[in-house]
Amino acid sequence: MxxxxxxxxxxxxxxxxxxxxxxxxxxxxxxxxxxxxxxxxxxxxxxxxxxxxxxxxxxxxxxxxxxxxxxxxxxxxxxxxxxxxxxxxxxxxxxxxxxxxxxxxxxxxxxxxxxxxxxxxxxxxxxxxxxxxxxxxxxxxxxxxxxxxxxxxxxxxxxxxxxxxxxxxxxxxxxxxxxxxxxxxxxxxxxxxxxxxxANEAFISKKYQFDENNYLADFVSIRPLDQPKYGIDLIVKFAESNSNYTFHIYGEGSYFDYHAIPDNVKVIKSFIEQKDIPALLNKYKCALMPTRLDSQGVMVCEIATYGMPCITSDIPICREMLNEFPNVVFIPNSQFGYDNNYNSVLELYNIKNLPDKFHNxxxxxxxxxxxxxxxxx
Known part of the structure; x- marks a missing residue:
């Protein structure tokens, strides 16, 4: 058998x-x-x-x-x-x-x-x-x-x-x-x-789409307020020299307890959950994310990956991370207080084929x- x-x-x-x-x-x-x-x-x-x-x-x-x-x-x-x-x-x-x-x-x-x-x-x-x-x-x-x-x-x-x-x-x-x-x-x-x-999956799975019906301001910054490396003072200088634009700053800290808030700036003292940031960004035309020091700068990399127009500092680490992104504009930190016309930056919102540099x-x-x-x- x-x-x-x-x-x-x-x-x-x-x-x-x-x-x-x-x-x-x-x-x-x-x-x-x-x-x-x-x-x-x-x-x-x-x-x-x-x-x-x-x-x-x-x-x-x-x-x-x-x-x-x-x-x-x-x-x-x-x-x-x-x-x-x-x-x-x-x-x-x-x-x-x-x-x-x-x-x-x-x-x-x-x-x-x-x-x-x-x-x-x-x-x-x-x-x-x-x-x-x-x-x-x-x-x-x-x-x-x-x-x-x-x-x-x-x-x-x-x-x-x-x-x-x-x-x-x-x-x-x-x-x-x-x-x-x-x-x-x-x-x-x-x-x-x-x-x-x-980059967090929330910035990869969807792409930036400006929501004109729920428009809040021209520029948005999401930064800790008390650490000079994140350049809140640079954002204020930028706002003061570009009074024809409006600015919202999200962050926690004491900076504005000691410094005046320009008329075209609104400060929202809160921390936004990462998964909620992309939907918030859609209500603004451009992100303003200066820095004096970083080893990468994850949030600005996420915003660039999302496809939103973005201004950041012209320092070596920002160039290493973001040079390939056509929706990113670099400004020397010494130039943030100068009057400039940023209409061309605000039009960088419909760029296709963005790099997948920060994808998994x-x-x-x-x-x-x-x-x-x-x-x-």
């Missing part, structure tokens, strides 16, 4: 476990905390088993399908991870955690976003007068020397263990990392990738490909 049964060999599917370190993380009570980390994880989870350790969290919770744990709960949990990803590593929490737990991970990827590897007083513009403190500035310098020395030591130790990889959000960021971190330049070159932050296929999907290669190497 013949055995007609068929033996089927099922290929074992390898589950890749990744732990992501983040100083803070979105929750129902704070949807904006390091949201650029969360947007990555939502795509990561299609390929990996992703857990997040948020140092500011006191309890475990789930947010949009991503499991978030506290440090206390991590220490009590079973630990079976292939890879650690550390976003914007800081001395207070990340370094301490990695020094204690690096043996749990085959590889560690550091995603370098900016401030964490810069001496801030050397890079950031001086605070507005109402917010200046010589003592704080001095303490920042002392802390930054310690920060850079400590991070250099951590990275070099991990290089010796052949464990470390870097993702930089721009060429500018990599260049200034190497200026400030005392480490092996050749090893950084051989163990790093430049991968931009992705050129950003987070590249990260996923690199992560798989790192794990399998």
């Amino acid at each position: 013949y055995d007609l049964s068929v033996t089927i060999k099922v290929k074992e599917v390898r589950v890749i476990n990744i732990l992501v370190l983040s100083e803070d993380y979105p929750s129902l009570n704070n949807k904006y905390a390091m949201s650029y980390v969360h947007s990555r994880n939502l795509i990561y989870k299609k390929h990996f088993n992703v857990s997040v350790l948020s140092f500011k969290s006191k309890v475990n919770y789930s947010y949009e399908g991503i499991n978030v744990m506290s440090l206390n709960d991590f220490e009590k949990s079973e630990k079976d991870y292939h890879l650690l990803i550390s976003h914007a590593p800081n001395v207070k929490n990340h370094v301490k955690f990695i020094n204690k737990n690096s043996k749990l991970f085959r590889k560690i990827i550091f995603v370098i976003h900016g401030h964490e590897v810069l001496p801030l007083n050397n890079y950031y513009p001086e605070n507005y007068k109402y917010n200046r403190s010589f003592f704080k500035k001095r303490m920042q310098s002392i802390y930054d020397k310690y920060k850079l020395r400590t991070l250099s030591k951590l990275f070099n130790n991990l290089f010796e263990q052949n464990k470390v990889k870097f993702f930089f959000v721009s060429s500018w960021m990599k260049e200034h990392f190497l200026k400030n971190i005392e480490t092996y330049q050749d090893k950084v070159e051989n163990n790093s990738e430049i991968i931009f932050n992705a 296929n050129n950003t987070v999907n590249k990260e996923i490909e690199k992560i798989k290669n790192i794990i399998n190497s």
Whole structure:
């Protein structure tokens, strides 16, 4: 008698476990905390088993399908991870955690976003007068020397263990990392990738369409109000020298408690949820997004990707990010107070075939490909 049964060999599917370190993380009570980390994880989870350790969290919770744990709960949990990803590593929490737990991970990827590897007083513009403190500035310098020395030591130790990889959000960021971190330049070159932050899906799935029936003003700016690097003073100068246009500024802060609001400017002190920004932008003709310093400038990249006419600063990082976008106009920061006619900018709203530079296929999907290669190497 013949055995007609068929033996089927099922290929074992390898589950890749990744732990992501983040100083803070979105929750129902704070949807904006390091949201650029969360947007990555939502795509990561299609390929990996992703857990997040948020140092500011006191309890475990789930947010949009991503499991978030506290440090206390991590220490009590079973630990079976292939890879650690550390976003914007800081001395207070990340370094301490990695020094204690690096043996749990085959590889560690550091995603370098900016401030964490810069001496801030050397890079950031001086605070507005109402917010200046010589003592704080001095303490920042002392802390930054310690920060850079400590991070250099951590990275070099991990290089010796052949464990470390870097993702930089721009060429500018990599260049200034190497200026400030005392480490092996050749090893950084051989163990790093430049991968931009992705635009949120809300800016990709739809395109800018000016809603003339619900028109609110000519120009819109969405900026924190108290940090000089975001150039609220430049926006005010621009508005004052272009009195024939109207301006709306969305943001929170104290700047206008100390400075007059021009007659053609309205300030809306609120923070707009990312998913709601595209619909809001449709009610304006042009975005005004100056900056004095950035490692990428995610929101202006999203606005450009959305197809809205946009004015930004003519500095190297903005050129690196946005030079290919025909709907973006660059102005030197020194020229924001000059009277200009911007009718031509306002007509840049119907441009087709915009670059997909900040779409997932050129950003987070590249990260996923690199992560798989790192794990399998």
